[in-house]
Amino acid sequence: MTKDEAGRLLHAYVDGELDSARSLELERHLAESPALRAACERLRDLSSAIREKADYYPAPASLTGRLRASVPAAPVESAPRLRWPQWLRPVAALAAVAVLVWIAASGVMRPSENERLAQEVLASHVRATLSNRLYDVASSDQHTVKPWLSSRLAFSPPVADLSASGFELLGARPDYVGGQPVAVLAYRRRHHLIDVFIWPTESQSAARTLTRDGFNIERFARNGMSFWLISDLNRNELNDLAALLADHSAAP
Amino acid sequence: MLPHLDAAYNLARWLTRNDHDAEDVVQEAVLRAYRFLDGLRGEARPWLLAIVRNSCLSWLQVNRPADVAGFDERAIELHPTDQDGPDVLAARGLDRRMLNEAIAALPAQFREILVLRELEDLSYKEIARIAGVPIGTVMSRLSRARRLLAESLRAIANASESQVNK
Numbered sequence: 001m002t003k004d005e006a007g008r009l010l011h012a013y014v015d016g017e018l019d020s021a022r023s024l025e026l027e028r029h030l031a032e033s034p035a036l037r038a039a040c041e042r043l044r045d046l047s048s049a050i051r052e053k054a055d056y057y058p059a060p061a062s063l064t065g066r067l068r069a070s071v072p073a074a075p076v077e078s079a080p081r082l083r084w085p086q087w088l089r090p091v092a093a094l095a096a097v098a099v100l101v102w103i104a105a106s107g108v109m110r111p112s113e114n115e116r117l118a119q120e121v122l123a124s125h126v127r128a129t130l131s132n133r134l135y136d137v138a139s140s141d142q143h144t145v146k147p148w149l150s151s152r153l154a155f156s157p158p159v160a161d162l163s164a165s166g167f168e169l170l171g172a173r174p175d176y177v178g179g180q181p182v183a184v185l186a187y188r189r190r191h192h193l194i195d196v197f198i199w200p201t202e203s204q205s206a207a208r209t210l211t212r213d214g215f216n217i218e219r220f221a222r223n224g225m226s227f228w229l230i231s232d233l234n235r236n237e238l239n240d241l242a243a244l245l246a247d248h249s250a251a252p
Numbered sequence: 253m254l255p256h257l258d259a260a261y262n263l264a265r266w267l268t269r270n271d272h273d274a275e276d277v278v279q280e281a282v283l284r285a286y287r288f289l290d291g292l293r294g295e296a297r298p299w300l301l302a303i304v305r306n307s308c309l310s311w312l313q314v315n316r317p318a319d320v321a322g323f324d325e326r327a328i329e330l331h332p333t334d335q336d337g338p339d340v341l342a343a344r345g346l347d348r349r350m351l352n353e354a355i356a357a358l359p360a361q362f363r364e365i366l367v368l369r370e371l372e373d374l375s376y377k378e379i380a381r382i383a384g385v386p387i388g389t390v391m392s393r394l395s396r397a398r399r400l401l402a403e404s405l406r407a408i409a410n411a412s413e414s415q416v417n418k
Contacts, residue, residue, distance in 0.1 A: 008391075008395070010395075011391060011394055011395045011398065012376070012391060015369065015376070015394075017375065017376050042402065043398065046398055046401065046402055047370060047398075049346050049351060050351065050355070050366060050370040050371070050401075051370050051371070053346065053348045053351050053352070054351060054352055054355055054366075054367075054370065054371060055352050056258075056262055056371055057258075057261055057262045057265035057266070057271075057274070058258040058261065058262070059257040059258050059260070059261035059278070060261070060271070060275065062275070063257070063261065063275045063278060063279060064257060066279060067257070067279060067282055067283075070279075070283060086295060
């Protein structure tokens, strides 16, 4: 900042319109130059003299009265509304849109409970397959698997060795689906892996089959337990396993 | 917009320098502003003042063209100021009437900017919007307005001093 610039920016400085960086720079000039300080004082004096002593003409009552009479009642009442910060309008509009989107997302657009569970079951199954970590306890013996799960979960899932029917029990792992800990039984049929997710439920529901990302999912609820089966196995064979599990859960 | 009526009238009164004309211009401007309420962008006060200001200038152009001749172009010759001379403004006893006359005698664009800045306490940005000029023009006009006013106050003070001394 040159001396001339400092002189020019003095008005903006006195008016509080200078950014802080240039204010600091100008203050350095002020500290060095008595002439600039004197000019600054004169400006402040002039400014305060105008503010204190110049006439301020408020609107005369006659004008206010005439305007209130000629401007319809509505704008007089709406006048205070104009003081509402204008930036609030787009903000309010955005907020309204956000609320609508949120309502739509949480209501209409939110995936159903079952769809969400299907996605979680699918994710768990794919993760286990990809990481080749299908079970935490490896055993084909239901009397080993069931107590192992019971000791880790707040419930005791039915565990069946169905190797006689062609479904080999590999083991089990606990997982977390639908906001709760669940039991996952891992079965194998030929080279196909099958995960069976089991958690307690109050309701009963008939078997439903769905397909997600090429995996077949079969779900049903019976005898206080919800069963979700997922595999790349064909539907018919997955149905068979579901039927076997349903039978077994009925006769503990 | 009625809450900003005082600001509107004050600006119009300073620009027209006459009560009756200021009332007419403000009444017309406010009614017009009301019709264009939909055009309201940003704060109400600068918006209303911009309408009042333009109404005043149009009115002056028709009724007192000399007042606004070369409003934006007029070059104001500034006499080199005697920075070290006795400072009349430092004396707080600056006469009220003298100050008001000096402001009223300023060319309209300088009067306007002083009123907006000092009496309405508007920011450079708001003034730029009202006057429809860049902020740089607001800054240069404001500094010239203050120099002109200070000079005229000095001149008045010197004149009255020499009268006293006679």
